[in-house]
Structure formats: structure tokens, C-alpha cells
Amino acid sequence: MxxxxxxxxxxxxxxxxxxxxxxxxxxxxxxxxxxxxxxxxxxxxxLSSPGYKEQPLWSAQKVLNIYAKSKKAIEGKKDFEQRFRNPRGIFANNELELSEINVYGFDYDYTLAAYSSDLHNVIYDLAVKNLINVYKYPAGIAEMPYNPAFAVRGLHFDIGKSLLMKIDSYHNVQLGSVYRGMSPVSKEDVREIYGGTHIPLEMLNDFWGRSVGSRMVHLIDMFSPPQTLLLANTVEYFIRHQIPFDSEYIYWDINGAIQLVHNTGQVHSVIMKNESRFLLQDSGLREFLSRINASGKKLFLITNSGYAFVNSGLTYLVGKDWRDLFDVVVCQARKPKFFYQTTRPFRLMSESTGTHSWDRVSQFSRGKVYLEGNLNSFMKLTGWHGSQVLYFGDHVYSDLADAGLKHGWRTGAIIPELEREIHIQSSAEFVRDLTWLSTLQFLIDKLQLTPDSVEKATILEEWMNEKRSIRLRLKGLFNPHFGSLFRTHHNPTYLSRRLSRFADVYTSALSNLLPFSLNHTFYPKRNALPHEWQVRPELHGLGH
Structure with missing residues (x-):
């Protein structure tokens, strides 16, 4: 036709x-x-399309009637708790066919190894000691309360102004989620400081997450919550005691104290002495790795951690023979430099002495351990290129950005917070409020199209206030100060946008892949663009 x-x-x-x-x-x-x-x-x-009919405008009275009836119906509804997603599901940003994957790669920390929440407390305490003993900060900072529920991962810290904030994917500050120390900053002050709510691109990290020259630091990795809390507590301490300070010194000194925790082996030593406290056993991890290995596909490990620490952890989590499951093991890799610098060669580690060789590595041998290196050399030595490789990590910048965008690897992000977020989203309270928020927004749109009047303006103001109240309730379900890891009200967070760009799939743990065959295809959910219809599957015969 x-x-x-x-x-x-x-x-x-x-x-x-x-x-x-x-x-x-x-x-x-x-x-x-x-x-x-x-x-x-x-x-x-x-311009019209075939079959399109201009919809008649609703009267203000009709909108008001629908508001009253809809609100009553939604408040009285009982079946909201039936709507949920699997907290241990695999979620696709981009179509991923596992049948095309011949090589599986993994980071170690927070990917192969999952940690208990106690670890953040230990990192915080060690960093406080470094700040006081090495950087000579006031001893009273150690008395500031440790509150792990204060912040969420993925916040930004303005180095020059000592402000902690949540930013959305369009670089807008979420008002009500800006703090100096432990004190909220008013909406009016935020607008005055930044000339509005938009943060210019040059103030943020670059596309790859590197913050050289920027005023904002993205606190994104799984070890960042202790750093975030220490920044807030230190600024709060200086303000309370009226101690003059330069915000940039505060940031760089705390960053140095945190780096000492990791780079000098302080936290590794604590974990290795009490692995049952800090490492979370997952019976599905070995089964998952063994299944890949038995299928004839290749496995490799690339981690920034040292071999002694990794060996101790994987022996506890997988077994003494864990290296038999991997074709290549690389430690002290220096990611993200591993992915974009080409000058550092691999070095073979001696198991007996723990030292490294001085010869250039010309081939990889199964069962051996290699140090440092770079991705170009890795691909030449293995022949593993592009989309046949699937690499899992927890850090969307250091683990996934360069690997996926520059080298064509398929990427998977491990997001431990995902399970808690989905449980909250599945609650009757959340679904009821979200349903009413969506309905209210629709009615506000309709009311705006009615003739102007004093009554209309009053109702719109009331409804907008109600909308703000619902948003605050939804935010508080996740975190009273900063809300969800993934959303700033209706927009995705800055972290969420990076996750959707750098990770083909994401999930809360590697073992979540066990129910799926190695030939499974993960499909992204088709979300309607603003100008498109939202089409839902039409299913029949479900009762047979």
C-alpha cells in the first residue's frame, strides 16, 4: 500500500x-x-501522521476530577508489591551475545572478591590515623562519628569550595543534596555559588574519568565511601572549631592518606589476617569460573593488587588450585594506565622469592604470574582482540572505559549496591509513590493546557509542592541526604550515565550469571524516546 x-x-x-x-x-x-x-x-x-486525531483539550474541572479519583484509587491499591525485578538479574545496556565471547577477563577487588561493609570502617580508621600521624591534622578528627549511611557512591567533591554534591547526567546539581561538611547548603546558596544549578563541562572529569585540571572529583570506586565520609567529617571539624583552612589542601591530604592505606599494604594486611570477616563467600563463584574453563573458553585476571594479597583471597574464595582456572594472571597492572600506556613491559614473577625478572616477556605460560605490562602487549601475546573478550570490573573508568571504547572489548560492571536498590524499588511504598508521582506529572501537563486563571495558578502551585514532597520521600527511601545511586529525581545520575556508556551489562555479582548458558543473549530493554510510544509485549495463553 x-x-x-x-x-x-x-x-x-x-x-x-x-x-x-x-x-x-x-x-x-x-x-x-x-x-x-x-x-x-x-x-x-x-503535520499529522496517518490515523492521528488531535485530542480535545481537557477542562480544568475534568483534570481536577481525575486528580481526586486517581489519588484515592492509588492510595487504596493493595497489589503494588507484586511489581519487582530480580535483584540478582543481569541488566543489559547493549545487546551481548555470549556465544560470541571466547575470552573472559576479571578484575579482583569487588569483582572476583566481594567484601563486607566492615572493610569501609577499617579503611576509614586507617586513613584517619594517616591523616593525623603523617599529615599532622588535629587528633580530634578521630572523635568525629563514623556514619556509613551519610553518603552514597558516585558523588562529586568541589576541591576549591569543599562542597560534596550529587550531579545528574546533564551536569545539573541536585538541589537538596549539596553539603559542606555535614551541613546542607541551601538552594539559594548553591545557585549563587555556581550561577545556577548547571556545572560547566570544564569543571568536571574528562570523558574517561580523569580529573587533571578539573575542580570536581568524581568519587566513584567501591573504596570511595570512606574517603567521602572523611572529607565531610574533616571539613565539619574545621568549621566547628573555626580553624582556617584551604579546601584544596584538605582534599589532597585526605587523598594522600587514603592512598597510603592502599599503596603501603595497610588494608591488605588487615584483610589477610581476618579473611572470614572481610571476604564474602559465594559458592557460585568457583562453579561459574569452572564452567567457563570446562567449555574451552579462556580466562584471565588483570588486577592492580599484589600477588600475595590476591593469592590469599582467591585461595580462601575459590581454593588452592585457583590458578588452574586462569590462562593468564596479571598483578600490579596499574589500571587505568595499563589500558592506554604502551611503554611498560610485562615482568615474570618468581614464586619462590616474590621478585620479578629483568627479561622482557615473550610469551604467557599458564600457571605463571606476570606483573605490570600494558594492553597492547597483552593482545599481541595472547591474540585476544576486540569483541571476543568480555571483561568484568567494578570501576567504570579504570576497568571498563578504555577497554570498551578504545579496544572494543565487551564489558560487564559489578555493582554491589544494585540488590539493595532493587529491593527498595520493589516495595509497596516506593511503587505507590512513584505511580502517583507519574500520574501527578501527567495531570500537571494537562492542567497547563487549560485557560489561565487565578484558580489554575493556585492549583498548579499546590500540585508542584506535592510533587516535590513525593520526590523527597522517594529520595529518602534510598538515602536521606543523597538519594539513589542511579537517579537524581527523574534524571539518571552522572554515574548512571557513565555506567550505561561504558558497561554492556551490569549486575551485583559474578555468580548471577550461573543460571544462563554460555550461549545466552542479553537484550537491552527498549525504552521509548520522548517522541516514541511505549509499546509493551502482548502475551496470550499464560493461563495454560
Missing amino acids: SICLRLLAHPPKRQAIQWSIGKRCSSSSPPDPSAYAVRESAPQRV
């Missing part, structure tokens, strides 16, 4: 397109191209 168009004049102000369906256009006399153009003489052109 062909569709022909012709323009019909509707004086004095409108022209529309009439669609003639079923009448075949003559191939010998194609339509005049000018019929598709908007002539300058036409004051206004309304």
Missing part, C-alpha cells in the same frame, strides 16, 4: 496534510516535491 500526500489550505491560519491511504501514486507522475516543503507564505503548518 502506498501513501500519497497533498496539502490542503485551511484559512486563515492553518494548513494541514491530508493523508490518502490506499490510493496508489502514479509512477509516471510523482508527487510534486514542493508539496512536502513548508512555504514561507504559510503562517503555520500542522
Whole structure:
């Protein structure tokens, strides 16, 4: 069936397109191209699609009636708790066919090894000691309360202004989620400080998450919550005691104290002495790795951690023979530099002495351990290239960004907080509030189209206040100060946007992949763009 168009004049102000369906256009006399153009003489052109009918405007009274009935119905509804997603599901940003994956790679910390929440407390305490003993900060900082529920991962810290904040994917500050120390900063002050709520691109990290030259630091990795809390507590301490301070010194000194915790082996030593306290056993981890290994596919490990620490952890989690499961093991890799620098060669580690060789590595041998290196050399030595490789990590910048965008690897992000977020989203309280928020937004849109009046303006103001109250309730379900890891009200967070760009799939733990075959395809959910219809699957025969 062909569709022909012709323009019909509707004086004095409108022209529309009439669609003639079923009448075949003559191939010998194609339509005049000018019929598709908007002539300058036409004051206004309304374009319609086949079957589209202009919807009549609702009256203000109709909108008010629907508001009252809808609110009563939603508040009295009982079946909201039936709507949920699997907290241990695999969620796809991009279609991923496991049948095309021949090589599986893994980071260690927070990927192969999952840690208990006690670890953040230990990191915080060690960093406080470094700050006081090495950087000579006031001893009273150690008395500031440790509150792990204060912040969420993925916040930004303004180095020059000592402000901690949540930013969305469009670089807008979420008002009500800006703190100096432990004190909230008012909306008016935020607007005055930044000339509005938008943060210019040059103030943020670059596309790859590197913050050189920027004023904002993205606190994104799984070890960042202790650093975030220490920043807030230290600033709060200086303010309370009226101690003059330069915000940049505060940030860099705390960053140095945190780096000492990791780089000098302080936290590794604590974990190795009490692995049952800090490492979370997952019976599915060995089964998952063994299944890949038995299928003939390749496995490798690339981690920044040292071999002694990794060996101790994987022996506890997987077994003494864990290295038999991997074709290549690389420690002290220096990610993200491993992915974008090409000058550092691999070194073979001696198991007996723990030292490294001075010869250049010309081939990888199964069962051996290699140090440092770079991705270009890794690909040359293994022959593993592009989309046949699937690499899992917890850090969307250091683990996934370069691997996926520059080298074509498929990528998977491990997000431990995901399970808690999904449990909250599945609660009756959350679904009820979200349903009413969506309904209220729809009614606000409708009311705006009615004739202006004093009554309309009053109702709109009341409804907007109600909308803000619902948003605050939803935010508080996740975290009273900063809300969800993934959303700033209706927009994705800055972290969420990076996750969708750098990770083909994401999940809370590696063992979540066990129910799926190695030939499974993960499909992204088709989300309607603002100009598209939201189409849902139409299923029949579910009762048979």
C-alpha cells in the first residue's frame, strides 16, 4: 500500500496534510516535491501522521476530577508489591551475545572478591590515623562519628569550595543534596555559588574519568565511601572549631592518606589476617569460573593488587588450585594506565622469592604470574582482540572505559549496591509513590493546557509542592541526604550515565550469571524516546 500526500489550505491560519491511504501514486507522475516543503507564505503548518486525531483539550474541572479519583484509587491499591525485578538479574545496556565471547577477563577487588561493609570502617580508621600521624591534622578528627549511611557512591567533591554534591547526567546539581561538611547548603546558596544549578563541562572529569585540571572529583570506586565520609567529617571539624583552612589542601591530604592505606599494604594486611570477616563467600563463584574453563573458553585476571594479597583471597574464595582456572594472571597492572600506556613491559614473577625478572616477556605460560605490562602487549601475546573478550570490573573508568571504547572489548560492571536498590524499588511504598508521582506529572501537563486563571495558578502551585514532597520521600527511601545511586529525581545520575556508556551489562555479582548458558543473549530493554510510544509485549495463553 502506498501513501500519497497533498496539502490542503485551511484559512486563515492553518494548513494541514491530508493523508490518502490506499490510493496508489502514479509512477509516471510523482508527487510534486514542493508539496512536502513548508512555504514561507504559510503562517503555520500542522503535520499529522496517518490515523492521528488531535485530542480535545481537557477542562480544568475534568483534570481536577481525575486528580481526586486517581489519588484515592492509588492510595487504596493493595497489589503494588507484586511489581519487582530480580535483584540478582543481569541488566543489559547493549545487546551481548555470549556465544560470541571466547575470552573472559576479571578484575579482583569487588569483582572476583566481594567484601563486607566492615572493610569501609577499617579503611576509614586507617586513613584517619594517616591523616593525623603523617599529615599532622588535629587528633580530634578521630572523635568525629563514623556514619556509613551519610553518603552514597558516585558523588562529586568541589576541591576549591569543599562542597560534596550529587550531579545528574546533564551536569545539573541536585538541589537538596549539596553539603559542606555535614551541613546542607541551601538552594539559594548553591545557585549563587555556581550561577545556577548547571556545572560547566570544564569543571568536571574528562570523558574517561580523569580529573587533571578539573575542580570536581568524581568519587566513584567501591573504596570511595570512606574517603567521602572523611572529607565531610574533616571539613565539619574545621568549621566547628573555626580553624582556617584551604579546601584544596584538605582534599589532597585526605587523598594522600587514603592512598597510603592502599599503596603501603595497610588494608591488605588487615584483610589477610581476618579473611572470614572481610571476604564474602559465594559458592557460585568457583562453579561459574569452572564452567567457563570446562567449555574451552579462556580466562584471565588483570588486577592492580599484589600477588600475595590476591593469592590469599582467591585461595580462601575459590581454593588452592585457583590458578588452574586462569590462562593468564596479571598483578600490579596499574589500571587505568595499563589500558592506554604502551611503554611498560610485562615482568615474570618468581614464586619462590616474590621478585620479578629483568627479561622482557615473550610469551604467557599458564600457571605463571606476570606483573605490570600494558594492553597492547597483552593482545599481541595472547591474540585476544576486540569483541571476543568480555571483561568484568567494578570501576567504570579504570576497568571498563578504555577497554570498551578504545579496544572494543565487551564489558560487564559489578555493582554491589544494585540488590539493595532493587529491593527498595520493589516495595509497596516506593511503587505507590512513584505511580502517583507519574500520574501527578501527567495531570500537571494537562492542567497547563487549560485557560489561565487565578484558580489554575493556585492549583498548579499546590500540585508542584506535592510533587516535590513525593520526590523527597522517594529520595529518602534510598538515602536521606543523597538519594539513589542511579537517579537524581527523574534524571539518571552522572554515574548512571557513565555506567550505561561504558558497561554492556551490569549486575551485583559474578555468580548471577550461573543460571544462563554460555550461549545466552542479553537484550537491552527498549525504552521509548520522548517522541516514541511505549509499546509493551502482548502475551496470550499464560493461563495454560
